[in-house]
Amino acid sequence: MKLLYITLSISLVCIPVTADRPCAPREFGSGNIVCVCNMTYCDTIAKLSAVPADQFVQYSTSQSGLRFHKTVGSLVDSPHSTGIRFTVNLTATYQRILGFGGAFTDAAGINIDSLALQVKQNLMRSYFSVDGIEFNFGRVPVAGSDFSTHTYTYDDVPGDANFTHYNLTLEDFFYKIPLIKEAQQLSDRRLHLVAGAWTAPPWMKTNDDYSGFGFLKDEYYQTWADYLVKFLDEYKKQGIEFWGISTGNEPINGILPVNRFNSMGWTPHSQRHWIKHHFGPALKKYHCSVKLLALDDQRFMLPWWINILMSDKQVAEYIDGIAVHWYWDTLFPPSLLDRTHNNFPDKFILATEASVGDKPWEFEKVKLGSWSRGESYMEDILEDLNHWVTGWIDWNLALNPQGGPNWARNFVDAAIIVNTSANEFYKQPMFYALGHFAKFLPEGSVRIGLQPQEEKGVLAVAFQTPDNAVIIILYSRSDYDRRVTVTVSDTRHINLDIPKRSFHTVITGKVN
């Protein structure tokens, strides 16, 4: 049986997919659909050839069932006589896009690997290939996270400060490394990998545990820096080079241990000391091109945490960017991002984790087909991009119908849910929300002026790509269909009819 899969998967690779294949919908109650992919079928979105100067292409996804539905239209001389008017300003330029992606957790690897080869390949293509949404970022936990089946680090032998027993694990060799290589092969874009550790080995910590209230012991500050550098070395030996590494996942969890999963606490002051004297010098000595991302934690810690780190000139030089998670974004305004950008305009801000269903009062961890969860992603990505964020990385690339596996039972939802027994997977509205950005905004795209950013429940953001196409992404949370005009110049307008509750990406030809 395995042999048959291999033969089939090879023949699938060789057939170029040229047309968009539509969503195979399945309803899971409440009128919401997922798109089902199996051995023989998966919806695709073909690479778009250059759009002629007087035309635009529109991709639409809606609560009523559209998924990347493609239409072509012409730019016209005059706007709709009524409706919402957005005006592009090409001379106002903002941040440069780095990209979009998801995380190669152990849980993602276990779920993806549980599928027959050609189903697995459809899943990986959906994320990384030219007929998928073309992710160019992958986040990789350094050893275990809560989305592992058990707790572990790369050296769990107490006191082994010389790393005699340091080793990558089965999880790296079976799940992370093969999937990362497959993604690299499928992708037309350069895949940027961002590493981040959840915790040091317990023996390096004050509480001798993987989770809870605990900090790095003073005597292991250099050992921990060396451990992270060694991780980059070990992956390099396997042929995988990282683009960036963070100072560590969610340091606040080790101070306020309301969560019971892998964590290690830092204060901004202890972290500043560690970067200045230990991690900064070690990283730049051995992996000088690997970018150092600070924070890797919630928006509400901005700009406070970063202000303290950056108050040291040397530390400020070591830090390349600021990684931010999404979990309390609805309570904390995006002006915190603006303030951070204004304080440190030469440091990029990158969103590095998001998932829905994490709150204790959300009893349904996985909610198949949930449109409102798709809207949550859409709204947050759009808001972030309108406030200096340069890219957005989702959490687990794939989870099971329970929202795991997760050793701490911290189950959440994911853009793709795998059903192993049926040998199929489900692409949720969150997947399409991500795709409306990831697919159409190649690295190097620049945000341009757009006024207003929201009107009558329609939100928007505009970019110019390195090929000079203008990209406008619109999100309607309105319960009414809307007429919208996007004015590109005095004589060039895009007139659209936008159904209620929908996402759109509009692509023009070259605009100079």
Ligand SMILES: *[C@@H]1O[C@H](CO)[C@@H](O)[C@H](O)[C@H]1NC(C)=O
């Ligand atoms: C795979 O999906 C396609 C499209 O929905 C369907 O026609 C086909 O029967 C499915 N195959 C299997 C094995 O479930």
Ligand SMILES: *[C@@H]1O[C@H](CO)[C@@H](O)[C@H](O)[C@H]1NC(C)=O
């Ligand atoms: C467009 O942006 C530029 C640069 O920010 C600004 O000077 C100009 O006033 C803007 N034009 C309009 C029509 O708002």
Ligand SMILES: *[C@@H]1O[C@H](CO)[C@@H](O)[C@H](O)[C@H]1NC(C)=O
């Ligand atoms: C590490 O190696 C050095 C040099 O061989 C040795 O002196 C030291 O005792 C070792 N430390 C540990 C914790 O094994």
Ligand SMILES: *[C@@H]1O[C@H](CO)[C@@H](O)[C@H](O)[C@H]1NC(C)=O
């Ligand atoms: C590291 O782990 C791999 C895979 O389990 C194993 O083949 C190798 O021997 C281990 N190396 C060391 C030094 O323990």
Ligand SMILES: *[C@@H]1O[C@H](CO)[C@@H](O)[C@H](O)[C@H]1NC(C)=O
């Ligand atoms: C997974 O597939 C099985 C059939 O093999 C089905 O009974 C089950 O309902 C599916 N689970 C979900 C969450 O759709």
